[in-house]
Amino acid sequence: MRTVSVAVAGLGTVGRETVRLLRARRAQLRERLGAELVLTAVADRAAAREARALGLPASVARFTDPLEMARRAGADVTIELLGGTDAARRLALSVLGRGGALVTANKRLLALSWPALTRAAARSGARLAFEGAVAGGVPVLRALELSLVGDRVLGLDGILNGTTNYILTRCEEGLSAEAALKEAQELGFAEKDPRLDLSGQDAAQKLSVLAGLVTGGWLAPGSFPVVGIQAVTARDAAYARERLGSAVRLIASLRFSGTPSAPRVEASVFPTLVPLGHPLAAVRRQYNAVLVRAQSAGDLMFYGRGAGAGPTASAVLADAFCAARDLLGQLPSARPVPRALTLASADDTPSGFYLRLEVRDRPGALSRIAGALGRERVSIAAIHQDRARGAAAVPVVITTHPASLGAFNMARRRILALEDVAPRHCAMRTLA
Ligand SMILES: NC(=O)c1ccc[n+]([C@@H]2O[C@H](COP(=O)([O-])OP(=O)(O)OC[C@H]3O[C@@H](n4cnc5c(N)ncnc54)[C@H](OP(=O)(O)O)[C@@H]3O)[C@@H](O)[C@H]2O)c1
Known part of the structure; x- marks a missing residue:
């Protein structure tokens, strides 16, 4: 039986669950792949302790330095789950530079380093996969990349941040925004420092990843209007619902125009009044959703858990499987090549x-x-x-x-x- 070697960098919340699933679903993956996905190396500051806790066999090499793992283990598929940008970027560029497949769930890395990563992947013909970086376990990236490859994506509206959606829907239920944030933190949905979420920047990074996937170009964070939910109160949510028949949601939007070789995009993140009959108004609590508008397929809605160890590890594992399948079949990527992306003015589409x-x-x-x-x-x-x-x-x-x-x-x-x-x-x- 052929084997595909896998290395995992970062044994935190998502990394541990990815390793656990990789081993638990080994037989199922082998049957579908016609080859064995074999974990050969892990890297983490506490690699020895985490490997012991996960019950990894001695054949799995342990590293405290992810770059050293990339250099010495040389796995077919490397999974980056370190978070942050510096070590993650060095690891990603090292793996892609030598033509290895890289799987990551790191939206920040992708949003900030899109040009360098996609150019490195294109130069070496390496595969770069990141389903877990947007909307957790919801397979929206695979749909945009493969299911709609014969279509034209016109735009999308997404609820891409579970924390802000949780706060907004709890405000509808009468809680103050402060109490809703505290509750989200106690339940583990919200970070201790929630500024990236509340300011809309987390959703903006995910929007940048989605725009890159559809066009091949870089939608630089900071280049388009982003407004968070800090000014929205429970009173606004109640007024919207009772008098305007709308729910308040933080909506991240893309509208594509131009041509495939000269793409244009209009991008924004805004607290938005969504009519109660609209499918995005039904997305509550920590759930995520993306409504994609395609020229031939029409409107498609993707919905599910946007974060958490299980959903994200499920997406990461699917990416590792697809990367392995492409490597075994020597298939090229179906993604658009890296190219310049023109930003359309946010004034192009008027709204109320x-x-x-x-x-x-x-x-x-x-x-x-x-x-x-x-x-x-x-x-x-x-x-x-x-x-x-x-x-x-x-x-x-x-x-x-x-x-x-x-x-x-x-x-x-x-x-x-x-x-x-x-x-x-x-x-x-x-x-x-
Ligand atoms: N958690 C989620 O629900 C979720 C959802 C979607 C996407 N993601 C993404 O998935 C990635 C991982 O998230 P996570 O929640 O699993 O993070 P995490 O729990 O903080 O895990 C990261 C692990 O990597 C280790 N690490 C970081 N930098 C390192 C370095 N330079 N050398 C060695 N070890 C290093 C950390 O060790 P220390 O603790 O010692 O620093 C930690 O054990 C992030 O990019 C995140 O944005 C997470």
Whole structure:
């Protein structure tokens, strides 16, 4: 029986489960592959202790330095589950440089180092696989890469961050955003430092990976608008549901245009009002979903657990299997080659907006706000002001007809410069 050697770098949450599954599903994988996937090496700062805890046989080499493992073990398939970027990047470039297959679940590494990684893979003909990096165990990357290879992907809208989705759906159920975050941390969905999640940057990194997979080009993090959920309150969620018939979701969007050889993409991450009848409104708690729009296949929805040891290890193992199958069959990658990607302006697709302000109850305040919107040609769809009841400032909620993001932002700046309006506010998009 032919064998394919596998090395795993990083024996943390996902690495340990990947090794466990690789061994537990050995017979099943052998039958499907017609070859044996053999774990030959592991690397971790605590490699000896983790290997003992996992009951690995002495034939599996242990390394504390992942790079040394790459150099000395020279496995057919290397799985990078270190996290971070420095050691992970060095390992990835070393493996890809010598033509070895690399599997990773590291969205940050991919988002920041896409050009270097894809060029190294293209130069050596190595396979680079990363299903676990976006939406955990949901096989959306494989669908974009293979199932839709004869189609044209027009765009996608995704809920790509389980922590923020958990907070937003708990807010709908009446919890404050702070209490919902604490609960998510206690349940182990949210990091101790949740800034990457709350700011939308985690979703943005995943969006960059998705754009790269579809076009071959690099959507650099920081090059497109990203707004997190820090300003969204339980009150916004309740207002959206009760008065606007919508759920609040953090939506990461891509719209593709141009040609396969000169692709263009419009990208954004925004808290968004999603009509309650829309499939993304039904995605609750820590779940992830991606709604893909393809020219021939139409709309396709992918849904499931976006993180956790089991879902991520399942995706990683599938990547290792596919890499092994391609190596055995000497098949080239089906992915687009690395190429330049043009960023379309976020103004290209107008959308409606929601703006919640804190306004001092003074004569003429509302007309000054309406005037600021009018100056930027942003037309008001509805305006709602709570009764004052002696408070210093009252919430005012404005929804607009479709406008460009640039015009809305300009109007918002004018409004926040008014004496009547407090700086604290919440702006959201409506799903286009
Ligand atoms: N956890 C999830 O649910 C999930 C979901 C999707 C994707 N991912 C991705 O999967 C990757 C792994 O995540 P994880 O949650 O398994 O992380 P983790 O629990 O922190 O595991 C990483 C392991 O690698 C070790 N390590 C890191 N750098 C090293 C180095 N330079 N040399 C030797 N050992 C090193 C760490 O040791 P120390 O602890 O001593 O640093 C730790 O044991 C990340 O890229 C993450 O973004 C995770």
